[in-house]
Amino acid sequence: MLQKIRDKTQGVISHILVGLLIAVFALWGVDRIVGNLSQSAPELTVNGDEIPSAEIDRLAQKKTQDMIKQLGNKPDLSKLDESFSRVAAVNELIQRKLLEQAAESSGMAVSVNAVDRRIRQTSDFQLDGVYNAKLATQMLQGAGLTPNSYRAQLSRDILLNQQLAGYTATGFVTPDQLAKLAALVHQKRSLRYFVVPSAKFTDSVTVSDQDIQDYYQHNQKLFQQEEQVSIEYVELNKAKLMDAVAVSDEQLKAAYQDEVAAFKAQTERRASHILWPASTEAEIAAARKEAAAVKARLDAGEDFSKLAKQYSKDADSAQKGGDLGFTTGSNFPEPFEAALQKMTVNQVSEPVQSEFGIHLIKLTELKDTKIDSFETRKEALLHDLKQKGADALFTSKLEELKTLSFESPDLTEPSTRLMLPKQTTGLFGRSGGTGIAAAKPVITAAFSQEVMEKGLNSEVISVDDKTSVVLHVLEHQPAQVRPLDVVRGEVEVTLRQQKAKAQAKELGDSFLNAVKNGDNIDALLGAQHLGWTALENIERSEPKLNPEITDKVFTMDRPQDGKTILDGLAMQAGDYAVVELKNVTEGSQADVKEAEAASMRNFLSQQAGANDFAGYMKSMEAHAKIKGRDKQLAAKDPLL
Amino acid sequence: MALDTTEEEQVEALKNWWKDNGTSLLTGVVVVLALMFGFRKWQDSQSSTVGEASDLYQQIADMSVNNVGKVVTDDELLAAQNVYSQLKEQYSSTIYTRYAALAMAKFHADKGELDLAATELQWVLDHQSIGLLKKADPELFLIARQRLALVRLAQGNPKGAIDLLHGADAGTFVTTFSETEGDALLQLGDRDSARAAYQKALAAIGEGNPVLLKLKLQDLGVSVSSVETKQ
Numbered sequence: 083m084l085q086k087i088r089d090k091t092q093g094v095i096s097h098i099l100v101g102l103l104i105a106v107f108a109l110w111g112v113d114r115i116v117g118n119l120s121q122s123a124p125e126l127t128v129n130g131d132e133i134p135s136a137e138i139d140r141l142a143q144k145k146t147q148d149m150i151k152q153l154g155n156k157p158d159l160s161k162l163d164e165s166f167s168r169v170a171a172v173n174e175l176i177q178r179k180l181l182e183q184a185a186e187s188s189g190m191a192v193s194v195n196a197v198d199r200r201i202r203q204t205s206d207f208q209l210d211g212v213y214n215a216k217l218a219t220q221m222l223q224g225a226g227l228t229p230n231s232y233r234a235q236l237s238r239d240i241l242l243n244q245q246l247a248g249y250t251a252t253g254f255v256t257p258d259q260l261a262k263l264a265a266l267v268h269q270k271r272s273l274r275y276f277v278v279p280s281a282k283f284t285d286s287v288t289v290s291d292q293d294i295q296d297y298y299q300h301n302q303k304l305f306q307q308e309e310q311v312s313i314e315y316v317e318l319n320k321a322k323l324m325d326a327v328a329v330s331d332e333q334l335k336a337a338y339q340d341e342v343a344a345f346k347a348q349t350e351r352r353a354s355h356i357l358w359p360a361s362t363e364a365e366i367a368a369a370r371k372e373a374a375a376v377k378a379r380l381d382a383g384e385d386f387s388k389l390a391k392q393y394s395k396d397a398d399s400a401q402k403g404g405d406l407g408f409t410t411g412s413n414f415p416e417p418f419e420a421a422l423q424k425m426t427v428n429q430v431s432e433p434v435q436s437e438f439g440i441h442l443i444k445l446t447e448l449k450d451t452k453i454d455s456f457e458t459r460k461e462a463l464l465h466d467l468k469q470k471g472a473d474a475l476f477t478s479k480l481e482e483l484k485t486l487s488f489e490s491p492d493l494t495e496p497s498t499r500l501m502l503p504k505q506t507t508g509l510f511g512r513s514g515g516t517g518i519a520a521a522k523p524v525i526t527a528a529f530s531q532e533v534m535e536k537g538l539n540s541e542v543i544s545v546d547d548k549t550s551v552v553l554h555v556l557e558h559q560p561a562q563v564r565p566l567d568v569v570r571g572e573v574e575v576t577l578r579q580q581k582a583k584a585q586a587k588e589l590g591d592s593f594l595n596a597v598k599n600g601d602n603i604d605a606l607l608g609a610q611h612l613g614w615t616a617l618e619n620i621e622r623s624e625p626k627l628n629p630e631i632t633d634k635v636f637t638m639d640r641p642q643d644g645k646t647i648l649d650g651l652a653m654q655a656g657d658y659a660v661v662e663l664k665n666v667t668e669g670s671q672a673d674v675k676e677a678e679a680a681s682m683r684n685f686l687s688q689q690a691g692a693n694d695f696a697g698y699m700k701s702m703e704a705h706a707k708i709k710g711r712d713k714q715l716a717a718k719d720p721l722l
Numbered sequence: 723m724a725l726d727t728t729e730e731e732q733v734e735a736l737k738n739w740w741k742d743n744g745t746s747l748l749t750g751v752v753v754v755l756a757l758m759f760g761f762r763k764w765q766d767s768q769s770s771t772v773g774e775a776s777d778l779y780q781q782i783a784d785m786s787v788n789n790v791g792k793v794v795t796d797d798e799l800l801a802a803q804n805v806y807s808q809l810k811e812q813y814s815s816t817i818y819t820r821y822a823a824l825a826m827a828k829f830h831a832d833k834g835e836l837d838l839a840a841t842e843l844q845w846v847l848d849h850q851s852i853g854l855l856k857k858a859d860p861e862l863f864l865i866a867r868q869r870l871a872l873v874r875l876a877q878g879n880p881k882g883a884i885d886l887l888h889g890a891d892a893g894t895f896v897t898t899f900s901e902t903e904g905d906a907l908l909q910l911g912d913r914d915s916a917r918a919a920y921q922k923a924l925a926a927i928g929e930g931n932p933v934l935l936k937l938k939l940q941d942l943g944v945s946v947s948s949v950e951t952k953q
Contacts, residue, residue, distance in 0.1 A: 254839070256831055
């Protein structure tokens with residue numbers, strides 16, 4: 083009995099199991115399941131979907147290349163930050179994946195027709211504007227794509243664009259928004275103002291030693307100085323070595339003799355021709371006939387250049403009387419050159435056939451190339467020899483420098499033995515100094531543990547392709563607060579400005595109160611050689627007004643009941659402004675020109691769409707399970 | 723099984739097992755296959771339905787992409803309306819009809835047809851479910867909500883706008899929600915609350931363009947330079 087029950091249950095269980103297995107394999111495919119098991123752990127996943135590293139690498143490289151292109155034709159690759167393209171690539175692929183997932187879960191799809199249409203419209207697949215199946219297949223094979231994978235890719239692109247359009251292209255602007263923007267942008271304010279300059283007081287204020295001490299004590303952070311070093315160094319310089327290379331007259335002459343020996347004399351021939359183009363046999367026969375006729379006239383004494391102008395079908399040379407310029411024996415077709423070789427000057431050939439047709443050729447000039455004289459070659463030879471000598475010297479001295487500086491505690495020995503003077507720099511920080519101290523490898527070496535802390539000679543550092551140096555730290559100054567004596571001058575200037583600023587404000591405020599009290603402000607101002615500046619109906623973009631004052635004027639409350647608004651403004655530079663706002667007029671649509679209205683509409687609706695899409699992506703990322711992002715961001719581009 | 727069972731016995735046992743269970747197993751397999759086949763068939767019909775909706779939407783999407791920052795012409799609007807009514811009649815449960823409604827709202831709002839724009843946006847808000855197995859992203863409805871608030875404001879209904887904006891958690895849309903709320907509060911004459919709303923919007927702006935918000939704040943007495951130094 084028990085056995086029977088067990089058998090029964092086994093039967094039920096096994097058929098459920100088998101059924102399930104069949105269903106699973108049928109729905110998802112064997113390869114999805116087995117494939118997943120056999121792969122190593124996925125690197126970057128978004129809600130469980132993997133983004134292959136190879137894809138990230140590919141996009142990051144493309145972005146880096148785009149950046150290089152943007153840097154112009156002489157890219158400074160040291161400025162290139164490839165981690166930038168990597169971050170952009172990772173983020174872009176995550177966003178794409180999120181959008182793909184959203185498309186799937188919201189039931190978006192692309193019809194077969196839409197994909198067909200897109201393929202037919204792809205210009206790369208078109209011959210003379212018409213879709214060409216053979217061309218399309220070739221293009222796909224070239225890109226390593228199968229038709230199915232390409233169609234899938236197109237489907238994804240179409241879906242992505244549908245989503246983008248749904249969010250970004252549906253932002254709008256209501257008439258209300260446009261009116262409010264016009265009111266703000268074209269708001270007009272009328273005002274008058276005067277400025278009490280702090281410069282009035284900078285000379286008259288007094289700064290005591292106690293003031294300076296107090297300021298210094300309370301503002302130590304301002305006087306922090308980073309760690310600095312100064313170095314001495316010896317420099318091996320190819321250009322300087324060239325000066326040291328002595329070249330004797332014998333060497334120069336020997337070098338010239340080598341040149342003479344290597345020189346092959348050449349004969350240059352200048353040719354003119356008359357051409358009858360021909361390729362078929364009939365054409366050739368006809369051309370020959372015509373050429374023979376012209377040849378007869380030439381033999382009878384007619385002028386070649388005239389007849390060339392008249393008969394030659396080679397338009398360029400015909401204009402010049404058939405002249406083709408010089409050849410060293412290989413500029414023209416072979417039969418042409420062969421004929422030329424056998425001719426004497428001013429002789430005209432019988433008709434010659436080449437791939438272009440039938441020519442009548444005239445040799446107009448014969449010239450033997452000559453080798454330059456020793457005197458003309460001397461300078462260049464001297465330079466060559468010196469350079470060769472300097473190169474050899476540089477290599478051998480470099481080896482010596484390496485050994486000597488490694489074995490010596492300082493630069494004295496290398497300097498004397500190699501006759502390289504010791505040079506020094508001033509103190510510089512990790513951001514570098516001037517001259518040699520501006521070179522990155524020099525800075526790195528100077529602040530390295532070996533050199534800065536242990537006081538050893540550096541290795542030989544190649545600064546550029548002509549210069550190598552070895553350096554030694556002279557002085558190492560740890561990070562410190564600069565002493566008061568050094569910064570006293572700076573502090574005094576600062577304090578003087580502060581006090582002058584306070585005085586300007588004091589005077590300005592007293593004037594402000596005078597205006598409020600209805601005193602005779604103009605007399606007061608006049609006594610200080612100051613006066614009001616009045617501006618009527620200015621907008622925010624008013625070029626005549628200091629932007630700081632503009633900002634102030636446009637933040638002031640609106641005057642009410644005919645009363646003006648008064649306020650003071652301590653400006654960045656230390657001056658003090660007093661502003662009286664008289665009235666505010668809101669802008670209206672009438673102030674907005676047509677082009678401006680269009681750009682406002684464009685700006686507002688694009689911004690609306692962009693903000694909405696950004697919010698959508700941000701929200702999706704916040705809700706997604708993204709694994710391995712940091713690892714991918716940190717990963718190096720395998721090519722760089 | 724016991725160790726002494728012979729091969730014959732094993733075969734016999736297998737035969738018996740098959741006699742007992744074979745029919746039910748086969749039935750199981752057939753049923754599963756039939757279900758699967760049916761599911762695939764259903765999926766195909768679904769996707770071809772969606773494909774048609776997708777094609778229709780594409781026409782409206784193209785039109786909205788071509789008219790970013792522009793007002794559509796009457797002819798374009800008429801064409802869009804034709805396509806849109808097909809979508810609404812035959813595919814009203816797809817995500818595409820909602821995207822299309824957003825586009826229609828844009829066409830109308832740009833033209834100043836505020837009531838029509840409001841109708842489309844309200845329809846989106848009232849039809850968030852798109853079927854059993856599918857789910858529209860909730861962000862879509864937050865966006866529709868804020869856009870409807872903009873339209874309400876333009877209709878001269880700032881209270882209605884504020885009610886809409888308070889009707890949902892703004893999530894990652896704090897900047898747009900708060901800016902619109904600020905506009906509504908200002909329209910109601912509450913400058914202090916408007917200023918606070920704009921400041922909230924600016925604080926959440928991230929990489930967005932702050933120019934307009936700064937302008938609005940400046941008009942409420944917040945100096946542009948003070949905003950800059952704070953950031």
